[in-house]
Amino acid sequence: MGCVIGKQSQSPSSDHRRRTNSEAPPDHSRTRRGRSSDQSSSVVSVNDAVDGVVTVKEQMGQSQRQQKARHTGDFSVTVPAPERCRVIPDLNQKGWPSWLMAVAGEAIRDWTPRHANTFQKLDKIGQGTYSNVYKARDLLTGKIVALKKVRFDNLEPESIKFMAREILILRKLDHPNVIKLEGLVTSRMSCSLYLVFEYMEHDLAGLAASQGIKFTETQVKCYMKQLLSGLEHCHKHGVLHRDIKGSNLLIDNEGILKIADFGLATSYVPGQRPLTSRVVTLWYRPPELLLGATFYGVGVDLWSAGCILAELLSGKPIMPGRTEVEQLHKIFKLCGSPSEEYWKKSKLPNATLFKPQHPYKRCLAEIFKDVPSSLSLIETLLSIDPEERSTATAALNSEFFTTEPYACEPSSLPKYPPSKEIDVKLRDKEARRKRTLAGKVNAVDGTRRIKVRERPARARAVPAPEANAEIQVNLDKWRGMTQTNAKSKSEKFPPPHQDGAVGHTIDASNKGPVSFGKSDTYFSSSIFNSKSSGFAKSSGPAGGPSRRRKTNRDLHSGPSQKFIGGFKPSSIGISMDIMFKGKSEVLGGQN
Numbered sequence: 367m368g369c370v371i372g373k374q375s376q377s378p379s380s381d382h383r384r385r386t387n388s389e390a391p392p393d394h395s396r397t398r399r400g401r402s403s404d405q406s407s408s409v410v411s412v413n414d415a416v417d418g419v420v421t422v423k424e425q426m427g428q429s430q431r432q433q434k435a436r437h438t439g440d441f442s443v444t445v446p447a448p449e450r451c452r453v454i455p456d457l458n459q460k461g462w463p464s465w466l467m468a469v470a471g472e473a474i475r476d477w478t479p480r481h482a483n484t485f486q487k488l489d490k491i492g493q494g495t496y497s498n499v500y501k502a503r504d505l506l507t508g509k510i511v512a513l514k515k516v517r518f519d520n521l522e523p524e525s526i527k528f529m530a531r532e533i534l535i536l537r538k539l540d541h542p543n544v545i546k547l548e549g550l551v552t553s554r555m556s557c558s559l560y561l562v563f564e565y566m567e568h569d570l571a572g573l574a575a576s577q578g579i580k581f582t583e584t585q586v587k588c589y590m591k592q593l594l595s596g597l598e599h600c601h602k603h604g605v606l607h608r609d610i611k612g613s614n615l616l617i618d619n620e621g622i623l624k625i626a627d628f629g630l631a632t633s634y635v636p637g638q639r640p641l642t643s644r645v646v647t648l649w650y651r652p653p654e655l656l657l658g659a660t661f662y663g664v665g666v667d668l669w670s671a672g673c674i675l676a677e678l679l680s681g682k683p684i685m686p687g688r689t690e691v692e693q694l695h696k697i698f699k700l701c702g703s704p705s706e707e708y709w710k711k712s713k714l715p716n717a718t719l720f721k722p723q724h725p726y727k728r729c730l731a732e733i734f735k736d737v738p739s740s741l742s743l744i745e746t747l748l749s750i751d752p753e754e755r756s757t758a759t760a761a762l763n764s765e766f767f768t769t770e771p772y773a774c775e776p777s778s779l780p781k782y783p784p785s786k787e788i789d790v791k792l793r794d795k796e797a798r799r800k801r802t803l804a805g806k807v808n809a810v811d812g813t814r815r816i817k818v819r820e821r822p823a824r825a826r827a828v829p830a831p832e833a834n835a836e837i838q839v840n841l842d843k844w845r846g847m848t849q850t851n852a853k854s855k856s857e858k859f860p861p862p863h864q865d866g867a868v869g870h871t872i873d874a875s876n877k878g879p880v881s882f883g884k885s886d887t888y889f890s891s892s893i894f895n896s897k898s899s900g901f902a903k904s905s906g907p908a909g910g911p912s913r914r915r916k917t918n919r920d921l922h923s924g925p926s927q928k929f930i931g932g933f934k935p936s937s938i939g940i941s942m943d944i945m946f947k948g949k950s951e952v953l954g955g956q957n
């Protein structure tokens with residue numbers, strides 16, 4: 367038997383009571399990058415793992431994956447020397463492998479093993495940056511579950527710690543609108559761990575991007591109410607999710623929404639310790655994080671919730687930035703640039719650098735004038751000042767929920783065919799394949815190739831590059847750093863106090879503003895105009911960009927938009943004017 371399944375033998379809350387802060391895993395950010403194509407092939411099915419079978423493809427993928435090491439830099443645990451996945455590790459009395467006990471003992475404490483061959487894997491239903499998700503049947507109960515397979519490349523302690531933190535946090539939470547962790551499966555053969563979750567048929571990104579699905583105001587309220595209730599629970603238990611986006615909001619056939627993917631979540635006590643600012647998927651990332659805040663709180667999740675609300679109402683992502691600079695600019699254009707007091711008060715590391723040359727007026731009221739009942743909540747959640755976003759509890763008591771039309775009951779929501787972000791991606795892939803095929807046939811026929819204008823919904827979304835790297839690259843360049851690999855250094859060896867990957871602090875001697883300069887006029891607020899707002903059918907997803915690095919092809923698959931100074935999408939934001947000591951320098955060419 368290569369696998370065991372852990373079952374909780376004690377309530378999450380009692381575990382939480384016992385656990386002290388110092389026992390909590392240190393906070394860090396995952397540098398979610400390079401979801402390589404070999405990832406799916408690295409899978410060993412539960413049954414394979416039981417038999418000790420490792421596919422050839424898995425072995426081939428190893429070296430490639432080794433290059434994508436996630437990092438934290440702040441773990442002080444002693445871990446066993448990396449062992450090849452096929453080496454059968456020692457098992458402790460309960461059946462956990464020693465490598466897992468050594469690094470994630472706290473996370474699996476009080477869980478009892480169960481045999482993996484009591485699960486039947488049915489289908490791959492999702493792919494994350496560090497995991498694949500499968501639909502499976504629990505053969506003991508007949509229940510359908512989701513198995514999230516987390517890979518541990520060469521037993522990297524960081525990877526295991528990420529997983530451990532996710533498990534610890536999930537065990538703290540118990541709420542109808544938060545995904546429930548039901549057990550664990552480890553594989554002795556493949557260095558991977560399966561997290562067992564209740565199965566959810568949809569995610570909000572998939573639903574929102576599905577042709578023919580149009581949310582009504584009462585539906586939007588229903589989803590938002592559930593999202594905010596889940597967030598309220600997390601926040602009351604000292605957990606920040608830090609990656610609220612459509613693809614992490616799972617929905618079952620009864621219309622129940624659950625917040626999932628706590629891989630970037632952290633336990634926190636307000637003001638106690640600095641956290642990394644390199645979290646939250648770009649389109650949903652609040653301005654304070656883009657400006658480098660390391661002391662922040664529930665406001666980060668509330669901002670993302672505001673983005674989701676606005677997205678559900680307008681039918682498309684409201685601020686689909688491709689780079690951090692562009693993201694910040696989109697925020698300022700829509701939500702207004704911060705007041706002078708805010709700049710003074712915030713003391714954010716990058717504040718003086720990214721202060722726009724001229725102030726922008728807030729235009730949310732104009733854009734959402736057709737949905738008056740939502741306006742006040744959108745205004746609150748999308749406040750530039752995180753303090754003004756208030757709390758999830760306050761949002762739940764806002765007039766958005768207390769005035770007609772009221773939120774509908776989840777059970778009254780329409781029954782949708784299974785719709786996940788991955789389904790949308792597969793549909794797009796198939797559509798692309800057909801287009802290519804049609805092109806080839808035309809070429810063989812000698813018929814003229816006609817440019818296919820119609821794009822599937824998902825492809826119209828503008829994917830963002832790996833969200834975190836770009837400002838740092840620009841700052842490094844701007845500071846005239848001489849290290850040849852400054853960026854990767856900052857990613858691999860962040861200051862330990864900074865929760866993982868904050869990168870360099872800004873050298874005061876080099877301070878100067880980064881100007882949006884002339885390029886301001888070229889930014890198009892293509893998403894919003896009052897005509898296109900309201901309840902028009904979504905032409906984009908609610909999922910937002912993934913946190914992985916995108917290829918150039920990805921970047922060019924976006925919609926037709928105006929670009930900064932006529933630059934192509936791949937150079938957006940990196941071509942910003944850098945004003946430094948009176949000189950203007952254009953950084954370009956990187957992606």
Ligand SMILES: Nc1ncnc2c1ncn2[C@@H]1O[C@H](COP(=O)(O)OP(=O)(O)OP(=O)(O)O)[C@@H](O)[C@H]1O
Pocket residue numbers: 398491492493494495496497498499512514545563564565566567568569613614616626627628629786787788912913
């Ligand atoms: N319990 C579940 N039931 C059904 N589908 C699920 C479940 N959990 C996750 N999924 C699907 O798998 C996808 C990836 O899962 P998850 O977000 O937890 O992984 P991840 O590696 O952290 O991903 P990412 O890097 O995109 O954040 C989700 O978007 C969802 O579509």
